[in-house]
Amino acid sequence: xxxxxxxxxxxxxxxxxxxxxxxxxxxxxxxxxxxxxxxxxxxxxxxxxxxxxxxxxxxxxxxxxxxxxxxxxxxxxxxxxxxxxxxxxxxxxxxxxxxxxxxxxxxxxxxxxxxxxxxxxxxxxxxxxxxxxxxxxxxxxxxxxxxxxxxxxxxxxxxxxxxxxxxxxxxxxxxxxxxxxxxxxxxxxxxxxxxxxxxxxxxxxxxxxxxxxxxxxxxxxxxxxxxxxxxxxxxxxxxxxxxxxxxxxxxxxxxxxxxxxxxxxxxxxxxxxxxxxxxxxxxxxxxxxxx
Amino acid sequence: xxxxxxxxxxxxxxxxxxxxxxxxxxxxxxxxxxxxxxxxxxxxxxxxxxxxxxxxxxxxxxxxxxxxxxxxxxxxxxxxxxxxxxxxxxxxxxxxxxxxxxxxxxxxxxxxxxxxxxxxxxxxxxxxxxxxxxxxxxxxxxxxxxxxxxxxxxxxxxxxxxxxxxxxxxxxxxxxxxxxxxxxxxxxxxxxxxxxxxxxxxxxxxxxxxxxxxxxxxxxxxxxxxxxxxxxxxxxxxxxxxxxxxxxxxxxxxxxxxxxxxxxxxxxxxxxxxxxxxxxxxxxxxxxxxxxxxxxxxxxxxxxxxxxxxxxxxx
Amino acid sequence: xxxxxxxxxxxxxxxxxxxxxxxxxxxxxxxxxxxxxxxxxxxxxxxxxxxxxxxxxxxxxxxxxxxxxxxxxxxxxxxxxxxxxxxxxxxxxxxxxxxxxxxxxxxxxxxxxxxxxxxxxxxxxxxxxxxxxxxxxxxxxxxxxxxxxxxxxxxxxxxxxxxxxxxxxxxxxxxxxxxxxxxxxxxxxxxxxxxxxxxxxxxxxxxxxxxxxxxxxxxxxxxxxxxxxxxxxxxxxxxxxxxxxxxxxxxxxxxxxxxxxxxxxxxxxxxxxxxxxxxxxxxxxxxxxxxxxxxxxxxxxxxxxxxxxxxxxxxxxxxxxxxxxxxxx
Numbered sequence: 038x039x040x041x042x043x044x045x046x047x048x049x050x051x052x053x054x055x056x057x058x059x060x061x062x063x064x065x066x067x068x069x070x071x072x073x074x075x076x077x078x079x080x081x082x083x084x085x086x087x088x089x090x091x092x093x094x095x096x097x098x099x100x101x102x103x104x105x106x107x108x109x110x111x112x113x114x115x116x117x118x119x120x121x122x123x124x125x126x127x128x129x130x131x132x133x134x135x136x137x138x139x140x141x142x143x144x145x146x147x148x149x150x151x152x153x154x155x156x157x158x159x160x161x162x163x164x165x166x167x168x169x170x171x172x173x174x175x176x177x178x179x180x181x182x183x184x185x186x187x188x189x190x191x192x193x194x195x196x197x198x199x200x201x202x203x204x205x206x207x208x209x210x211x212x213x214x215x216x217x218x219x220x221x222x223x224x225x226x227x228x229x230x231x232x233x234x235x236x237x238x239x240x241x242x243x244x245x246x247x248x249x250x251x252x253x254x255x256x257x258x259x260x261x262x263x264x265x266x267x268x269x270x271x272x273x274x275x276x277x278x279x280x281x282x283x284x285x286x287x288x289x290x291x292x293x294x295x296x297x298x299x300x301x302x303x304x305x306x307x308x309x310x311x312x313x314x315x316x317x318x319x320x321x322x323x324x325x326x327x328x
Numbered sequence: 329x330x331x332x333x334x335x336x337x338x339x340x341x342x343x344x345x346x347x348x349x350x351x352x353x354x355x356x357x358x359x360x361x362x363x364x365x366x367x368x369x370x371x372x373x374x375x376x377x378x379x380x381x382x383x384x385x386x387x388x389x390x391x392x393x394x395x396x397x398x399x400x401x402x403x404x405x406x407x408x409x410x411x412x413x414x415x416x417x418x419x420x421x422x423x424x425x426x427x428x429x430x431x432x433x434x435x436x437x438x439x440x441x442x443x444x445x446x447x448x449x450x451x452x453x454x455x456x457x458x459x460x461x462x463x464x465x466x467x468x469x470x471x472x473x474x475x476x477x478x479x480x481x482x483x484x485x486x487x488x489x490x491x492x493x494x495x496x497x498x499x500x501x502x503x504x505x506x507x508x509x510x511x512x513x514x515x516x517x518x519x520x521x522x523x524x525x526x527x528x529x530x531x532x533x534x535x536x537x538x539x540x541x542x543x544x545x546x547x548x549x550x551x552x553x554x555x556x557x558x559x560x561x562x563x564x565x566x567x568x569x570x571x572x573x574x575x576x577x578x579x580x581x582x583x584x585x586x587x588x589x590x591x592x593x594x595x596x597x598x599x600x601x602x603x604x605x606x607x608x609x610x611x612x613x614x615x616x617x618x619x620x621x622x623x624x625x626x627x628x629x630x631x632x633x634x635x636x637x638x639x640x641x642x643x
Numbered sequence: 644x645x646x647x648x649x650x651x652x653x654x655x656x657x658x659x660x661x662x663x664x665x666x667x668x669x670x671x672x673x674x675x676x677x678x679x680x681x682x683x684x685x686x687x688x689x690x691x692x693x694x695x696x697x698x699x700x701x702x703x704x705x706x707x708x709x710x711x712x713x714x715x716x717x718x719x720x721x722x723x724x725x726x727x728x729x730x731x732x733x734x735x736x737x738x739x740x741x742x743x744x745x746x747x748x749x750x751x752x753x754x755x756x757x758x759x760x761x762x763x764x765x766x767x768x769x770x771x772x773x774x775x776x777x778x779x780x781x782x783x784x785x786x787x788x789x790x791x792x793x794x795x796x797x798x799x800x801x802x803x804x805x806x807x808x809x810x811x812x813x814x815x816x817x818x819x820x821x822x823x824x825x826x827x828x829x830x831x832x833x834x835x836x837x838x839x840x841x842x843x844x845x846x847x848x849x850x851x852x853x854x855x856x857x858x859x860x861x862x863x864x865x866x867x868x869x870x871x872x873x874x875x876x877x878x879x880x881x882x883x884x885x886x887x888x889x890x891x892x893x894x895x896x897x898x899x900x901x902x903x904x905x906x907x908x909x910x911x912x913x914x915x916x917x918x919x920x921x922x923x924x925x926x927x928x929x930x931x932x933x934x935x936x937x938x939x940x941x942x943x944x945x946x947x948x949x950x951x952x953x954x955x956x957x958x959x960x961x962x963x964x965x966x967x968x969x970x971x972x
Contacts, residue, residue, distance in 0.1 A: 167339070168346045171619045173577035176595075176611060180351065183599035183607045184358040260471040264581045267473045268596050283477055287585070291492055295481045302474040310469035536742040543700055544757045544812070545731030554756070555745050562747070634747055634792040 066318050069311035076308045079123055080130035087120035091277040100294045112282075112297045113289050114275070122304060125277035129259065129305070132189055132272075136258035139197035141251045144204025148243075149235055151205070152212030163209075166202035174199035174261050182270035189262075189278075192271040196261055204250055211243045245322070253316035256309050263305050279305050332630055336623050343619055348401070351611045352394050355604045397608070406609035411601060416609035419594070424613070426495050426590040427579050429502065433510035434517070435572045442518040443564060446525020450533065451552070460522065468519035472578050475512040476585035483508060493587040509586045513578060517571035524567040528560040535559070562632045569625030576618050647848045648674040648697065648816060649712045655692050658704030664920040666692045668872045669709070671946075674816070679842065679849040681859025681880055683895065684869035685916035690852050693869070694818045697850065698733050699726060714815065731761055734814035736838075738821040740801035744793045750804055751789040757812045776807035780837050799830035806838055810845070817842060817849040824853070835862065856895045860884040868892045871927040872919025878952030886964070888954040890932045893966035926956070934962060 062070065084091075088106075098115035101107075109118035147166070151159040174196045181195035182188075215221070216239060224234055263280030265271040272278035274285060279301045286297025372380075381387050385396055397407060406416035449460030470478075484492030496505035532538060533556055541551045580592025587593070591610050598606035630636045655667040667689040674680045682690045695701050697711055699718060711718040713729065721729050737743040744753050754776070755769035764772070770789065777785035780803040793801060802822060809817060819838065823831040839862045842849055853859050859866045859880060866880040868891065876889040887893040894912045914931040923930060925940040932939070939957065946955045949963075956962075 168343050168350075170622075171343050171347045171615050172350075173574060173614075173618060175577045175580060176614055176618075179580065179595055179599045180354055180607060180611055183602060183604065184354050187600065264471060264473050264578075268581060268584055270596065270599060280473075283473060287477060287480075290477060290481055291485060293485055295477075295485070298477045299481070302477055305471065306469050306474055309471065310465070313469065314465075536737065536739065537745040539700060540735070540737065540743045541745070541756075543698055543730055543733075543735045544761075545727040545729070546756065546760055547727065550760055554748075559745065559747055632747070635794050 062315075062318060065314060069315040072307055072311035073315065076126060076130050076311075079126035080134075081127075083123035083126040087117075087123040089117040089120040091116060091121040091124035092275045093117075094275075100289050102294075102296065109300055110296050112286060113294075114285075116275075118282075118297055118300060121277040121282060122279070122300060125279050125282060125301070126304075128189055128272050128276065129263065129279040130308070132193055132262045132278075133255050133258035136193050136196045136200065136262065137251050137254040139194075140200035140204050140254055140258075141247060143197070143201040144250075145208055145240075145247055147201065147205040148208035148212045149239060151209050152216045152239065153231060153235055155216075162205075166205055169198070169202045172199055174257075175264060178261070178265045179268075179270060182265075187270040187273065189266075189272045192262060192265045196258055196265075200254055200257070204254065207250055208243055208246060211246050212239055215239050215242045245319070249316055249320035249322075252312060252319055256312040256316060259305065259309055259312070329630065333627060336626055340619055340623050344616060347615050347619070348398055348612055349394065351608055351615070352397055353390075355608055356390055356393070358602070358604065401609075401612060406612070407605040409598075409603050409605050411603050412606075416605050419606060420591065420609060420613060423589055423591045423594050426588055427583070427592060430506055430509055430513060430579055430582065430588065430590060431572070431575050433503075433506050434513040434575055437510055437514040438518050438521055438571060439568060441514075442521025442568070443525050445518075446522040446564075447529055447557070449522065449526040450529035457526075460526065464519040464522040464526075466519075467515045468523070470515045470519075472512050472516065472581045473585055475515040476509070476582055479508045479512055480586075495589050505586075505588075509582045509588060512585065513575055513582045517575065520571055521564070521568055525560070525564050528563045529556060532556045532560045562629065565628050565632060566625055569621060569628065573618050573621035573625070576614055576621070645676055646673045647676045647678075647714060648850075650693070650697065650709070651712070652709035653693065653696060653711060654708040655689070655696055655701065656706040657692075657702060658706075663706060664918075666872055666919050667696070668919050670869070670872070670874050671709075672867050672874060672877065674848050674850060677846040677848055678865070679851055679863040681856075681863035681866035682850055682852045682869065683854065683856050683859050683866055685854060687871075687916050687918040688869040689872040689919060690869050691820055694735070694820050694850060694852055697816075698730060698735055698818055700730075700735070727761075731757065731812060732815045734809035734812060734817050736802075736805050736809050736817065736819045736822040739825050740805045741793065741798060744801060744805065746793050748792075749789065750791055750793065750796070753793075754789070754804065754808045754811060757808075761812070772811060773807070776811045777804070779810075779841065780804075780807045781833075782807075797830075799826050799834060802826060802830075802834050803837065806834070806841070810841055810847075815848065817847055818852070819849060820852045821854070823858075838862075856884060856892070868895065871917045871922040873927060873955060874946065874953070875928065875955045876952065878954075882952070887966055888949055888952060888959050888963070889928075889956050890934050890962070890966045891928045894931075897967060934958060934966070 094114040094116050095111075096115045098111040099113050100111065101115070102110040104110065107117050107119065109122070112118055112121065147162055151162050177199045178192045178195040181191040185191040221234060221238060224238070262271055263278075263283070266278050266280030267284045269284065272281050274281050282301035283298050283305070286295070286299075286301065289295070290298045385393050388396070400407065404417070406420065408415055409419060412419070445460050445464070449457045449464075480492040483489045490508050491505050492508065494505060496502040538551060538555050541555045542548075546554075577592070579590060580596055582588070583590040583593035584596055591613065595607060595610040595614070597603075598610065650670060650672050653667055653670045654665065656663040656665045670689065670693055672680065672682075672693075682693065684690045692701070696707060697713070697718065699721065701707070707719050709719075713733070716725075716729065718729060744750075751770060751773065754773040755764075755766070758764040758769040758772065759766060773789060774785040777788060782788055782800060782803055788796065788800075788804075796804065802825075805822075822838070823834050826834060835858070841847075849863075851859060851863050856866070856868075860883065863880040865877060866883045867877045868875050868883070868889065870891050876883065876887065876892045878888065878892075883892060884896060887896055891912075898912055912931055913933075917927065917930070919927075923940070925942055926932070926935065926944045929935040929939045936958075942957060944955045944957060946953050947959070949959055
């Protein structure tokens with residue numbers, strides 16, 4: 038080689054520190070992490086730490102605003118709003134986590150299957166996924182509520198099924214790319230089995246993308262689950278849940294007492310915003326990291 | 329091109345066939361007899377039971393019933409609601425207009441604001457761009473039901489500018505009643521379209537062929553219109569189409585929040601009342617609308633991009 | 644011959660994340676009416692940036708010092724309609740035609756766009772002229788090609804389209820930026836021959852950018868060699884190849900495998916090419932030069948006239964005729 042083709046700009050980038058174990062998140066990124074951590078803390082300990090019984094109603098306090106000891110006041114049933122928010126974090130957060138975990142698991146499995154076997158398996162699974170794409174998550178959840186009765190479980194399962202094809206489609210591309218790498222065929226020729234190669238090489242190499250997808254999905258799941266509970270087809274009143282609280286507070290809101298609905302909306306929106314911000318960051322990091 | 333459309337239509341029919349089977353099958357599996365909903369738990373004389381069973385084909389095997397339902401549906405008859413004794417067609421016809429108006433209104437908002445804000449953000453750097461980014465970030469984190477509640481409170485309760493519940497009469501009143509719902513429905517999608525438009529236009533601005541156009545001394549407005557926007561239109565159209573398709577199901581949430589008498593809200597009611605014929609009928613209509621919108625997007629994509637290989641949509 | 648283009652002491656800094664980076668330092672060159680000037684150097688030497696500065700295509704936030712005068716007009720001061728008129732008179736043939744032609748518009752549209760928008764030529768006339776231009780660059784069945792999209796044409800064919808299009812708008816100066824590098828060898832020769840013929844027929848001036856010294860020698864009247872953002876030598880093309888004055892030019896000549904002699908191994912220039920902003924003080928080539936001595940590293944080198952050419956090397960006279968052997972070590 039007499040003449041090296043070097044791009045001055047590329048070189049400047051190459052000189053950047055190579056080891057980035059801790060992802061670069063920036064201020065907003067760390068703020069998002071903090072919001073999510075708080076949400077997780079509430080999901081685990083919220084029901085125990087709630088100052089009052091979230092379902093205990095005292096109609097003489099119906100729609101009474103903030104007073105000493107009750108910083109967010111009471112809802113129309115005279116229940117303590119702060120306690121309901123703290124207790125409601127559990128179904129809201131864990132529900133969304135459950136949906137995204139199942140969808141990620143099923144989606145990843147399908148993606149790895151199609152990428153590894155290709156051919157007819159790929160065609161068949163892809164066709165099946167195309168059909169599933171015809172069902173928007175919310176529609177599937179409504180049908181599930183009609184069949185199994187309205188509950189968090191039926192809504193969650195319906196959403197997991199509806200999300201899986203999206204995960205599978207995104208990851209299939211990445212897995213196929215990795216599958217086509219020569220090092221995989223080199224290992225294959227050396228007699229390494231499909232299981233080992235898939236789990237030890239394909240999977241770790243798309244793991245950053247899986248984490249990013251999971252985070253983004255968690256945001257979607259929270260919004261959709263809350264929407265379904267809002268419709269009365271998910272978590273059932275009087276159980277506390279942020280989506281349920283938005284709908285419970287609506288009558289009062291239209292009468293001019295918005296605290297219940299709006300405080301639940303603020304909780305949902307801040308967690309969703311944090312999750313989607315973090316998800317975008319992780320995704321652009323994971324894509325940028327693919328040389 | 330014809331071959332491409334034919335292929336997409338064949339896939340459409342296959343998808344709908346499987347989807348209709350899934351919709352019908354799922355509700356068939358539901359525990360509890362549909363008659364229970366009708367009788368409200370009372371015991372009926374056996375003759376009456378037999379009469380009802382014969383009327384709704386309840387004794388036929390599953391596949392026969394599916395076939396009867398499907399052929400009727402293809403001929404435009406979606407059956408009868410057992411609890412209401414009314415044709416599902418009539419029930420749908422009374423409500424589909426509201427849903428269509430709502431989705432159309434929201435789509436117009438998405439295209440008008442999403443695309444133009446995206447372009448403004450991409451072309452005008454600095455403060456303008458930051459403003460667009462901020463607005464789209466806020467609006468992206470606002471789920472439809474949250475937007476609904478906030479809009480109702482601010483513009484309905486506090487300012488009293490718009491009605492917060494119900495469907496209006498006549499054009500002006502209808503628009504007035506649908507404005508807040510349409511904004512609530514469009515909020516997240518507008519943000520998504522804004523972002524995609526901004527990214528697409530900015531990526532296109534950095535393309536070499538745009539540099540060629542500049543190097544030829546073409547006026548900047550021509551470069552933007554004929555090269556940047558023309559090419560960015562491909563991903564923008566795709567994302568606009570997909571988001572509009574997603575509004576179809578989401579309309580259920582907004583209709584419920586604003587007590588609109590639309591298909592989505594009625595589907596939710598029917599699901600709560602276990603009115604299976606209505607759930608099947610409306611689900612089928614929504615799935616058909618969703619799938620057809622997606623096919624239209626695919627065809628538009630192929631028309632806009634001469635490089636498209638038949639049958640594939642770029643990710 | 645009168646000078647069509649004069650670049651004097653041009654310095655360019657680009658805006659990068661880490662601040663302003665200098666990519667060209669004090670470059671001067673001139674092209675006469677009808678002259679072809681080769682501009683040779685490794686990647687990062689600043690040759691493409693020089694061309695971009697001439698066509699005013701530098702990225703946003705770029706800083707320029709010095710002057711670029713085209714036909715008596717100060718190019719760096721232009722804006723608005725005058726700038727567009729300048730760009731219309733300087734046609735650029737880019738390296739990668741596939742990336743540089745809008746993929747969603749037909750060849751017809753690409754070729755006639757300037758004529759229609761800038762020269763108000765009616766659509767039909769413009770198309771006829773485009774068809775003729777395609778025939779001139781050796782493309783059969785132009786009517787069919789005009790209806791096709793870029794992805795339906797081969798790379799070599801697209802580059803001919805690009806050349807035909809560049810000539811169609813009757814420019815005064817042609818900037819050819821590595822215009823054959825992306826093509827395979829046989830196509831390269833064909834495209835090169837077409838470009839050379841058409842340019843000579845029209846008496847068009849050209850700045851021919853390449854990393855191939857020999858190619859520049861074949862089609863250009865004079866050649867300028869750049870290293871790390873500076874001009875190190877300007878000389879009559881044919882002389883530069885046979886009798887280079889600057890050790891870097893010599894190294895470039897020697898780095899090319901020679902078919903006539905059987906070398907034991909290819910001679911590479913030691914070290915990697917530097918950009919202007921990473922260059923050391925003193926002679927910028929000193930780190931890689933086999934003739935470098937302490938004084939080279941201490942003094943900023945100035946360009947001086949020698950034997951009808953210009954060279955930026957304080958030992959040029961002393962090393963006259965020896966630079967090539969030296970590189971053989």
